[in-house]
Amino acid sequence: MTTPHNHAEPGDYAEAVLLPGDPLRAKWIAETFLADARQVNAVRNCLGYTGSWKGRPVSVQASGMGQPSLAIYVHELIHVYGAKTLIRVGTCGGLNAAVKVRDVVLAQGATTDSAIVRGRFGPYDFAPLADFGLLRLAADKAEARGLRVHAGNMLSSDVFYHEDGFAGYGKLPGHGVLAVEMEAAALYTLAARFSVRALAICTMTDCLVTGEEIDAQARQTSLRDMVELALDVAVEG
Ligand SMILES: O=P(O)(O)O[C@H]1O[C@H](CO)[C@@H](O)[C@H]1O
Numbered sequence: 685m686t687t688p689h690n691h692a693e694p695g696d697y698a699e700a701v702l703l704p705g706d707p708l709r710a711k712w713i714a715e716t717f718l719a720d721a722r723q724v725n726a727v728r729n730c731l732g733y734t735g736s737w738k739g740r741p742v743s744v745q746a747s748g749m750g751q752p753s754l755a756i757y758v759h760e761l762i763h764v765y766g767a768k769t770l771i772r773v774g775t776c777g778g779l780n781a782a783v784k785v786r787d788v789v790l791a792q793g794a795t796t797d798s799a800i801v802r803g804r805f806g807p808y809d810f811a812p813l814a815d816f817g818l819l820r821l822a823a824d825k826a827e828a829r830g831l832r833v834h835a836g837n838m839l840s841s842d843v844f845y846h847e848d849g850f851a852g853y854g855k856l857p858g859h860g861v862l863a864v865e866m867e868a869a870a871l872y873t874l875a876a877r878f879s880v881r882a883l884a885i886c887t888m889t890d891c892l893v894t895g896e897e898i899d900a901q902a903r904q905t906s907l908r909d910m911v912e913l914a915l916d917v918a919v920e921g
């Protein structure tokens with residue numbers, strides 16, 4: 685075992701890695717999109733694969749749910765496996781009625797309630813940011829594909845079931861926070877700390893303002909659009 689969470693050998697991952705939360709999404713991405721995909725990790729069933737997209741090497745590794753889980757996989761991908769470009773491909777809940785289900789949200793920045801960022805910068809509130817080059821490329825490519833895309837502030841929360849429902853997000857929707865997921869802030873903070881590039885791309889699957897949800901068929905189609913976009917950015921960025 686190379687790490688407590690990954691039995692791949694150094695060299696088994698490409699420098700560009702897609703990061704879905706869901707291990708079965710990692711498997712689906714590898715089997716559906718990558719050429720010559722081979723499984724490189726199955727520890728805890730947090731599946732990882734390496735293959736190629738448009739002739740260029742790319743890996744996909746499930747990050748699990750939440751920032752502590754993602755931080756483990758991302759730390760090891762950077763330090764043991766040499767990852768340089770990390771692109772989260774996730775789902776998110778809408779906090780703004782202008783973001784419709786199936787829309788793609790590019791997390792330009794990631795606000796967070798997580799102790800994984802809070803308190804680690806002394807008197808400063810660190811602003812976790814996407815790599816600008818990846819963000820710009822993703823925005824351009826999303827528009828060229830005709831996707832409905834938004835770039836802005838994402839909430840990365842440690843809480844999925846907020847006890848106060850939508851009211852629990854307080855002033856954030858009124859300050860332009862577009863959507864909520866659970867990993868981007870940790871990804872961006874680690875990328876900044878270790879000088880690698882990161883971007884979180886999420887498909888909005890359930891609107892917390894209107895209660896609208898994506899149906900199963902639309903979820904698959906939308907995730908396909910997002911994954912193809914992320915793969916293009918991963919190999920061209
Ligand atoms: O669909 P994924 O990538 O797992 O992302 C979202 O879904 C999970 C919660 O259901 C959290 O991980 C959240 O960030």
Ligand SMILES: O=c1cc[nH]c(=O)[nH]1
Nearest residue numbers: 775776777864865866
């Ligand atoms: O974290 C998440 C992900 C999808 N939908 C939500 O409401 N929250």
